[in-house]
Amino acid sequence: MNNPLWRLFSGTVRGINQAMAYLSASLILVCSLVLVYEVVTRYILNISNDWVIELSIFMLIAATFLAAAHTQRERGHVGIEILDEVMSKRASRIRLLFGDILSMLFCGLVAYLSAVYCHEAWDQGWTTSSTWGPTLIPYFFMSLGMLLLTLQFIVQIVEGLMGKAPELPKHGHATTTSGQGG
Template identity: 55%
Template sequence: MRKLWRQFSRAVTAINTLTGYLSGVLIVICSGVLVFEVVVRYWLNWPTDWEIEMSIMLLIVATFMSAAFTQASRGHVGIEVLDSLLSERANRWRGVVGDILSMAFCLFIAWHAWKFFHEAWADGKMSNTAWAPKLWPAYLFMALGMTMLSLQMLVQLGDQHLHAHREDEE
């Protein structure tokens, strides 16, 4: 069972690392799109209608798909002042309870993002702008990102549990 868990943990971490780096690439592409917009509007006087919305879509994808990568390194905001005030055991429990509550929240958001994705896909919903892109890709990446964030939290909780049992056995 532990071997299966380690394989699952490695797979989730590998996927989240890959999507974290790809999110960085998307941010660079987004910057290029915005620079293009400024150049063509300012110097060439071309009207533009897709660049801002494309940038928003790219940033949505980058934000949600990098969340699990950030969680893997515990890069999200934490309350570090409590670390020095509480005992090691209390901090461990605070971390577990915080991870469980965070995972529950992320699962709630993921569930609703999957519903939004399905609705946008089934109904063919589009943005109400001149470019009018389909909305399902943004909802898909929101749902995938929150699902992977939830899985990353599950992996961290499971790894903590296995680590605690190893310490008890020694």
């Protein structure tokens, strides 16, 4: 699509989703380090850290939701690969477009509802029941991640309607050294 405003929007969505993928990977790395810290302090130094598991859960929730849009951009979510093999390219494009529209509607609704829930949690000062008792910030990451996922679906839908063929998943297309399908 040659519209500069659209290119700016879709490029921004892609850039943000790429940044969120890096942030998600960093969160998983930090989560791993925090869990190693917990194991060392609990089993070697006999120090109890009741905040570690809760923090790890928060980081994994954030990592999961923030990486969802990037995963969708790569068409890395679970799909029925056999349909790509038995359907024509045109039928596969229509199937993907229909799936993207339904998914966009669902993710938009979840983004909205989780944002409302996040606002309630923040406004009413909800915290966890642990001794650490942090605010329920994972709701923010749920709403942000679902918003980014909704925006990614919008990019895919518009590009699909404008004739840009979606990149179909390349899973399960291994070849042997002789060049014959595996």
